[in-house]
Amino acid sequence: MTSDASAISNAVATHLSVTSICINRERESALAYDHQRPRRTVLSGKLYGFDSEVLPVRVLSLGVTIMFVLTVLAASKPVSAQSSSEHDRQELERLEKVWNEAHEHGDADVLQSLWADDLEVDVPKMPAMTKPEVLAFARSGRMKFLRYETSDINIRVYGDAAVVTGRMQRTRTLNGQELSDDWRFTKVYARHEQTWRVVSFHASEAPKPN
Numbered sequence: 001m002t003s004d005a006s007a008i009s010n011a012v013a014t015h016l017s018v019t020s021i022c023i024n025r026e027r028e029s030a031l032a033y034d035h036q037r038p039r040r041t042v043l044s045g046k047l048y049g050f051d052s053e054v055l056p057v058r059v060l061s062l063g064v065t066i067m068f069v070l071t072v073l074a075a076s077k078p079v080s081a082q083s084s085s086e087h088d089r090q091e092l093e094r095l096e097k098v099w100n101e102a103h104e105h106g107d108a109d110v111l112q113s114l115w116a117d118d119l120e121v122d123v124p125k126m127p128a129m130t131k132p133e134v135l136a137f138a139r140s141g142r143m144k145f146l147r148y149e150t151s152d153i154n155i156r157v158y159g160d161a162a163v164v165t166g167r168m169q170r171t172r173t174l175n176g177q178e179l180s181d182d183w184r185f186t187k188v189y190a191r192h193e194q195t196w197r198v199v200s201f202h203a204s205e206a207p208k209p210n
Contacts (some may be wrong), residue, residue, distance in 0.1 A: 088157045092164060092189060095196055096150065103148040103170075108138040116190060116197035123203040124183070146178070147171040150185075160191040167206060182206045 095114065102110035112135055119131040129137070137143070153166040164187040171180045184207075188200040 085157055088162065089155050092155050092157070092162055092196060093153070095189075096153065096164060099198075100148050100150060104145050106138070106141070106144060108135060111135070111138055114198055116192075116199040118199060119197075119201070120199070121201045123201070124181075124205055143172050143174045145170055145172045162189040162191075162196070163187070164189065168203060 098110065099114055101107075102114070112131075115131050115134070117131060119134065121129045121134050148170045149168070151167045151169070153164065156163045166185060168181070168183045168185045170183075171178065173179070183203040183205060185201065185203040187198055187202075189196045190199045191197075
């Protein structure tokens with residue numbers, strides 16, 4: 001249990017304990033008062049299974065308890081949502097590192113696990129490609145990366161979708177020729193069955209410094 005959940009649980013338990021003590025004290029006072037009243041008046045309330053003097057206190061205490069619990073639960077929702085969003089950001093940051101390392105090491109199997117079946121890749125000087133096309137190219141060994149780094153990363157999460165943008169700098173060899181790329185990229189993730197997959201990757205040439 002998280003610290004926030006523990007605090008909420010302790011607050012509810014404390015409130016219920018105090019409410020119970022108040023009810024018991026009111027009951028004792030009411031019972032003591034019963035002995036000083038005509039017997040028929042006390043019995044009229046007990047015929048229905050309750051003490052007429054204690055019932056209003058119980059109803060009031062129950063109402064206060066319900067309102068207290070609802071207030072605590074409502075206050076906990078933003079904390080829970082914020083915690084979930086932060087967890088998603090950390091997972092996406094991890095996947096970005098896995099993506100980079102898989103390209104550097106030429107690990108097509110890892111890349112395949114990161115790509116959704118409906119992946120679309122659109123990068124400079126290449127036609128738009130689907131997952132089977134990109135995977136075949138990755139397995140061909142025609143291109144090897146000497147450097148594959150990203151920076152200026154910005155991650156935005158929208159429920160089961162996320163957008164990652166940033167700068168990509170890479171050095172590669174293609175058919176024996178060394179080439180360098182300096183791109184700005186946009187990567188779209190979608191979550192399916194609790195797993196993030198890349199559904200779209202787009203890159204364009206980064207602006208040249210003045």
